[in-house]
Amino acid sequence: MLFRFSATPDFDFITYFARHLQTPIHNGVLEIPEKLGQGSIRKVAFGPDFKITLHHYLLQEELLLERTASGLGNELVTIFFYDNEQALGIAYNQEPPVLFSQRTESAIQVTSNDLSSTIRFPAQQRIQYVVVAITPTRLTELLALRDPNSVLQTITGRGNSFLFFESMPAEARLLLTKLMTVDLQASLSQFYLQIKVQELLYLVFQKLSLRENATHQPLNSADAARLLEVRQALLRDLSVPPVLRELAHVAAMSETKLKQLFKQTFGTPIYSYYQQARMEEAAFLLKHGRYSVAQVGYELGFSNLSHFSRLFEKHYGQNPKKFSVS
Incomplete structure (x- = not known):
């Protein structure tokens, strides 16, 4: 319908x-x-x-x-x-x-x-x-x-x-x-x-209101569509870090314009957005997926589990092990 x-x-x-x-x-x-x-x-x-x-x-x-x-x-x-x-x-x-x-x-x-x-x-x-x-x-x-x-x-x-x-x-x-x-x-x-x-x-x-002051870049429907394509590409595989050049190709924009419009629309730079999504997926898997800390870390592309634990604790205030049983 x-x-x-x-x-x-x-x-x-x-x-x-x-x-x-x-x-x-x-x-x-x-x-x-x-x-x-x-x-x-x-x-x-x-x-x-x-x-x-x-x-x-x-x-x-x-x-x-x-x-x-x-x-x-x-x-x-x-x-x-x-x-x-x-x-x-x-x-x-x-x-x-x-x-x-x-x-x-x-x-x-x-x-x-x-x-x-x-x-x-x-x-x-x-x-x-x-x-x-x-x-x-x-x-x-x-x-x-x-x-x-x-x-x-x-x-x-x-x-x-x-x-x-x-x-x-x-x-x-x-x-x-x-x-x-x-x-x-x-x-x-x-x-x-x-x-x-x-x-x-x-x-x-x-x-x-907490977003930083910056000159607003005009946006049209085509720009909005491309930004959603970039977001989808960014989140398709959270074990693979984003490559700006490749994302700019997806968006058919210059790297500078993409960085400006993405941060304006989503409130955070591309890599920070990727890391936040990574941590949210980790939290979801730990709570609902019955995965071990090591399994979640490797699933999301972390070869160093200590780095994963530090980054997770920075986002959620406790390490992944404590979070999974809280």
Whole structure:
């Protein structure tokens, strides 16, 4: 199933998607028809310039959500929180999809509405993600920034094209769980939701505010697609360190431009991103894969296990052995 839309400020996803499914909306809730799956999409608006959509469902067939560029510049800031355990395929500029899930270091996506993208939802898998849409003006009022860094200036300014990724902290996952389980008919539910959504935004923009000041490099849908290809190449085999020259070839960019855009988008240099992903995979394998410390180290390309232990302890505050039994 394919659903195309343009993310203009006045676009209401749930209304148009309900028409596409030929399904009614009751009190802001779209129940997925039994013939298509199970679950729901819920929308709550905190005014015409600030709304949240909560997706929680399982579908009988694959769903493609194709968002086309609005052509209006940055008239709407969209924040995606990918809270599903199974990975979703996300693509820009009609390129092949790249997988994201709550366990990836890029589970939160902040983007302007002038970039085209596609999200691929697999069939027969539980889908859970949240979308916050807010105008730059309303966001500026909420953040009440005194001295914003260049990243926040870009996001809250008008006419800027941007794409930023962040990891999903534990506090954000807890907030998303609370949002998903709120009874929309309960007294003060909208007030409660607005507080929790603002907490969620605080966690995202607090992290973005810590990024270093740098001149923002313009970004288009083709650039976004190439950066995701680079990320996929970077993470394809975590036992092999990245080679900048090869990644620049994948991106069809100069090495300088790739380094600038990658750090701008993902918040960290290419090699640091690779090392962080390595450590997160190590932590996951130690906790859930029943691997020994030596097996994990060698699996991730460490010939020196002492170096692996030191690097792991630097990231997690304890050595791999203690971490695996904690």
